[in-house]
Amino acid sequence: MKLPVILLHSSPAKACSTLSGLLPLLLCTDALAFSFSAGDLTGSLDTTLSYGQMYRMEKQDKNNDDINTNDGNRNFSKGKLVTNAGSIVSTLKLSYGDYGLTLKGRGYYDHQIAKNRNDYFKNSRTEEPSQADPYNSFPKKTRELSGRKAELLDAYVNASWDIFSLPFQVTAGKHVLNWGESMFYRGGVNSAINPMDLSTYRMMNYNLNDLKELYIPMEAVSFNLGLTENLSMEAFYQWKWKETVLPPVGTFFSETDVLADGGNTAWADQAPELFLLVRDIYPQAIQDSCSILFGLYDPCDNGLLGLSPGVIMDGIVQVAKMAPKRNARNDGQFGLSFKYTAQALNNTEFGLYFVNYHSKEPILVGDMGGYQGYSMLPLVLGQPFWNGRGLGNILDFITNPAGTIERWGIDAGLLMAIDAAGTVRGWRQYPEDIRMYGFSFATEWAGVSWAGEVTYRPNMPIGIMTTNDLIADLVYQTPFAIDTNPITRLIHGGDGTATVMGQIMTLEDTLYNYERVEMFNTSLSAIKFFGAGLTFDSSLLLFNIASEHYRGSSLKYTGYDTSQPVSLQKAGLVERRLTGRGNRSYYEGGTDKDQISKDAYGFTLSFEGTWNNVFGLTLKPFIVYQDAFKGNSHMTGNFVEGAKAYSIGMRAELDNLEAEMQYTEFWGGGMNNQMRDRDNTSFNVKYSF
Template identity: 25%
Template sequence: MNKHSFSKTRTHVAVRNMIAAGLFAAAVMPVQAAQFKVGDFDLSVNSTVSAGTSFRVEGRDRALFAASNTDEQGLAGTGLSSTGDDGNLNFDSGDAFSTIIKGVHDFELKKDNYGFFSRVKWFYDYTLNKSGVPHGNGPNGYTPDARLDDNGFHPYARFDGIDLLDAFGYINTEVGGMPLDLRLGKQVISWGESTFILSPIAGLNTIDVSAFRRPGAELKEGFTPAEMLYANLGVTDNTSVEAFYQLKWRKTVPEGCGTYFSSSDFAADGCNFVTFGPQPDQTAITTNALSVSRTLDRQPDDGGQYGLAIRTYAAELDTEFGAYYLNYHSRLPLVSILTSSTGAPYGLAAGKDGRYLIDYSEDISVLGGSFATNVGGWAWSGELSYTMDQPIQLNAFDLLQGSLAFNPQSNFTQRLQAAPPGSIVEGFDRFDVTQIQNTLIKTFDRALGASQVVFVGEAAAVFVSGLPEAGPGQDRYGKAAVFGFAPATGDFNGFVTDFSWGYRLRAAATYRDVFLGTDLIPSIAWSHDVDGWSPEPGQAFNEGRQSVGLGLGFEFDANTKASISYTTFTNGADYDVLRDRDFVSLTASYSF
């Protein structure tokens, strides 16, 4: 048996992922790793150090921060909740929101057919560490003009740090004449065919959201590993069986409250208050009657997370097919309520000891299938997944109205009244969700005067089974609290719908040796959520949301690069809390 025959069927998939990440040039011009001998072992070291800064280039939309809060000009917002506006209020047009230096270092120690791989990253954000902001966040007590406080933040979300990412041992051997690859330790597993739009199959991996927001972000910085045992057995030349068992539960880490892209002031680690009412955050956080505190998160068990994948290559169709089954616990934060132990008749505020908590549900099962082929010079891949018992967050304002005031117009009130004192009432329900997506990739040689142009497009649709239509007397899901309490506003749009879809497009051209040996790589990316609102948390589609990204990369040699990019969010989405966050980024990197 050819030990490497199956891996060859995956070549176009790996290239697709690099293209989608904007790394195609790096793929065809690899950086030579530093090589050393350590006794009988070979040690290779790959490093990338980068610096960059990002600036806001659009003023605030007053509809996206609360009437109880004001900007530097003293203008009050027109939004209907203060639970997600800290990031907007802390940075005005022209302000830098991140100025960072960071590094990623890969180490591989190997001998014969076994070895050990590890990855370490470090970062320091000068802006967040040194610059004051006008509004603040919960950890700094909403102190005006002070620096944000990252005390209590998850290490990934802090403003500086050193993190061990991957750390696993591996061996490539044979069992009964069949090649077997084994890995044990912290690692990321790449399953499925999604590129831009995260699928439930790829959702087995966790994400460091802050890392993806930093200037010059790379994929390997943002996808965070978990402790797993992984095996890949080549049962024939064209078929493999893969399996994993996760040994420790890990979660996706959102941005810290008060940072530029944060859309929740209370869900991230270290962000422990929900403020409400007519007073500004600085007042509400010190007043029991105007804020609710957070209790301990409810985290799932480490065990019970596993997956199986079968891939086969049909030579007569030039197509690889995949089938998947996974069971894992929620990686995304959900909000639930711990009722008052006194059974107070007016909810959390009156009971004083009622709390909210961040919840993670267990046992989300995913069935999926995929294909990857080439048609007429286009790489075409697709994926179908069926997720059983996916948790979907109830509307935030309904939770507030039910838990703070026992408002009869909130269905959540009935759940609270039926719960015994001091018990947890889940702020989410479970539904079966189907997702289908397709990806197309094409490389055009010597087009538009360039050496090559690479195009990537992906579209996806999401279907939720049994979801009630949002309306009076119905449970409502998703939609940020800043858009108000639907029975009061009369606006029942923007909630999670049973169908949603959108697409992503990206094109990049490479112009070789334009000046002094420098390659220029202009790029454009377009994202459009066409119809419907998909499940939260982790919402893929928000109807009308569009963004355009323009970039220009400079490759001075295989090691040295720089870029400038501009990203704009259109105002086409009525219920997008990030629609006013246009920004510019400048980055430079050196690999060795």
Template identity: 25%
Template sequence: MEDTPVRLPRHTLTTAVAIASSLLAGGVSAAGFDIGPFEATLRSNITLGASWRADDPSNGVLSPGNTNGEGRASSSTTDDGNLNYDQGDMYSFRLTGLHDLDLNAGNWGLFGRVKYWYDYALENDEVDHGHAANGYASGEELDTSDFEDLAQGKGIELLDAYIYGEFDAGDMPVELRAGNMALNWGESLFIQNGINVISPFDVTAIRRPGTEIREALLPVGMLYANVGVTYNLTLEAFYQYDWQRTILDECGTYWNAGDPYGGGCDYLTAVTSLPDGAQEAAGLTIARAPDDEPDDGGQYGISARYFMDSLNGTEFGLYYINYHSRTPIFSAINTTEAFGQPFLNPAVQPNFFFEFPEDIEVYGFTFATNVGLWAVAGELSYRPDLPLQINTVDLLQALALGSFAEWSPMTARSLAAGPGAYVAGYDNVEYTQAQISVIRFYEQVFGADRLSIAAEVGGAWVDGMEDGINYGRSATYGVGDFETFTSPIFGVPVSCNSHPVLGALGVVPNANADYCTDDGFTTGSSWGYQVRASLQYNDALAGVNLTPSVAWSHDVDGYGPAPNFVEGRQALSVALTADYLNVYRAELSYTSFFGADYNELADRDFLSLSFSVAF
């Protein structure tokens, strides 16, 4: 067995891209030709992939009303996607084309990327339960017409489109770019919520079989500059003139865990004892108001990176970023009349909506070096005012029941705001995150040409959460536990899963006593780790390279702001990739989720198969 030292890239892409390229490398073929003064390079990839559900839906995350009383979830607002797919169902069968065109004329040029796709399963397959957008019509296709463009079942999208140039300003090399582009800062490999927030993510693409890494980060309109001040010091800056949201799994699709999030899903159901369709027919719903999106401008950042030859070639980085949230916060508008029990009067119903808070600041520090044969990198990030989601069930019960929701920690805020007023679904908190990653290559091990290992451990710390307010935890599990008290309004004892008066109307704080706990909510600290390894067998079979790989993630302790760290959550993925001439590629993978009490996606094990050709 031989060891290969790993040298981190200097003043180029981050370690994340380097390791992704080594572990998950796809085709690198390209066609070159001339167009007038331009040297043109066209890189294309066509992928056909399919994914199947490998596990039965768990009754623990399905509402009783949607399962003839068998479900045990404390909310009916998180199970549409789960109910639409049984074990063995194909939830994606997708053809994707991705084409990059680079036109270079010496020191300047243009770069463009276009993507098109068709998902037969999403476009045509009938589902068992439906979603709000199709009126909960069982046995019909999902209505994806109002989804975000990249989340729809078919489409064509221009992604990157920018001009670039390089020149010397005196002795300083300068690179400029303008247009739609993706920009990746920081040293994170796997763990999110760090410095890498400049570009939104396409989460739906990451979940699809055969997805390329270049599909994950979405380009947005910006100006970018990179200046080599000295041999050792590099300055970077950007200004975004366009805001785009992260593309999340929309209502009714396999990975969605929030029924009201998605185009066309304009209401949420309010009780757990009735099917969703019956609630819609009876008006037992809360309507969705228009999303509150931020301004396009006002997002910018600057970084300084310093390379020290004297410290074993270590690179240090400092960062400042001001951005608008790419992921939604669930907020609400109070009823328009004085509180009694507005839930019984549809004319004065509250509304919910999704908002994206502006001007979130990030301060960051990174390092990247080599320790022996290990490449080691890390980052530290700090947000003085991170918008942290308040538990949505606490918020909704306060809005829907008004003063009757005496147990909800959000009732006081709702009443203080008054009729028709905005009630924020978040508080600003201080958020610190640290992570360290390592990479190493071994040559000639286990009969393979190369063993590649990458690992990352990270921790998060939250300060400034208000006492008595619950943050995070999926609505699946309802409200948290509280001490039994005597209701001043009704004069009866009220506990987490019992209300003698409202219970007669089918309303209790939490319908499942098993979820009456203080667990699952955001904690002051949390941490976890992820590991990925692959073995590369070159020319294993008639010129075909085989690469078996395994990926493991484990959230060890605590509950962090989404999507990081749910205590006990674990995932194991195994895959086999076959590659021929860096042109033809096939991959078979299986992923299993397990180990957490408050992971609403724990029953979404899946199998994927993909074929691709690069040219």
């Protein structure tokens, strides 16, 4: 869930004296608003209309086709329209003496998502399922979030007083808090407080001038108290929790079909030759076993026994239905900060922070949905009577009894795994009460604006297993975990448990795919404004380097050895590293190098020039380069080692009108970089009044 590289170009602002650090320099641009007054009441109304399109410029990488992450990649062919969206954003500000009111609303419509079909059938195997119905459409939730929406963003009141001669400001309602000095990379102070709308940001082709549109306003009360001329205290309390909005399933930049809105089913294509083996006999095999052996032992009193059509296809099996997400609680999110300006150090501002918050990104949780287990013995003994395979099974047993019994056991176990899969439930959950401590500075030195930040989380939740390793471990162990028959348990060595993420699990247990670790995040940024030179009337150079560091954990877990051939005997256990940002599974050939690193680094470099009065236009060419040069982040972190991207484009401005075109290319990072084939070109126009 990296921030999109297209956000990184910017224009200098003229007046941001009330805010500190580098980020406000980029957020505060001159507004073109309609102003009015009536006595002591003053107000302004600022409206921006925008329209944009994006096209895919690279064909799909045939190896970038994981069954639980590929809907967005399959839905758009090279040269096809990805977004076709228009929006309106209006902000009303009223001021009366020491009091103020701000209301901001947004509406958007993306015809490509809301109404059009996609290229699913052109880019997919016929039997491969989609999260949408029909497959070449978009899920209902995706259309609701990315197709059309009207929403109230900011809605707050603010006031300023003096308390015992100390300046005091308070804000209450839906608003965005600007704490810390992090810029392009998540994990800083700001990302602990404000969730992000990555879906809308990418859909509307926003750039850094629109960075304020990335953050979701939160219901909160916040205040600032000036303790001395150089020292101030800030605090907030949020009374409602919201999550970061990931690109919904099936949209161009979506990276998960399970943990984002629009996902409803998790699938497995592990060991497809075994799934193909029973394709034609399930669920008839269970029914035949029940009818033939009824009276000797009835296996029909447990299990689902007859899943709905679509649970098993050619080599693909449903392994979980996604239940509604379980949100974090609304209370318990608060923070405190102190800011000190050291006049003797060139007016350097230092900040100290503490925030208690609930995760904005989901982790996967699941259980067996009340499944009670199943007896393997009748399914083994009943195979001579299976419709269409009875005579062959009898002859096989006569010529090779040991091998045939082994195969019967494997087939029976697979049927049990398929049967159990019909009851598995998964859902998104958000760990609570994460503590964050931070330090920041902002200063001016050698004509450059500098800012830095360090944050520490002693109990940061990070993912343990990749989605496909989790599925493979469960599929391979299911027969041993759900078998209720003591005779077959003696044969295969199962004891009604499975080892998942280093934990011994039973049918009654709930699976939480995360571990809490210590995490440090750092960020150092520099901005340099230049005057005339290199043919430009002015220019801007921006650099930001960031890192992530994990401590307090071995970053390893014990998993099931799925590298061994499927057998009637329970296999051994193996040691693995926690999943990295690329979600590259061991089952599909991933190694330790593909997983999380103890330390990960990346940087962004951006340059923008300005040519004034070019046939009456202001032209601003820009180029942005982003490089994750060392280490892999955790599952929802910033970095995939070796992943790179650049954007190059031109923006033209004429009074209230702005137009922009750009091209973005992603490369590097190998199989871990899901964005490696999402090169695109886009244009948008905006009119403000």
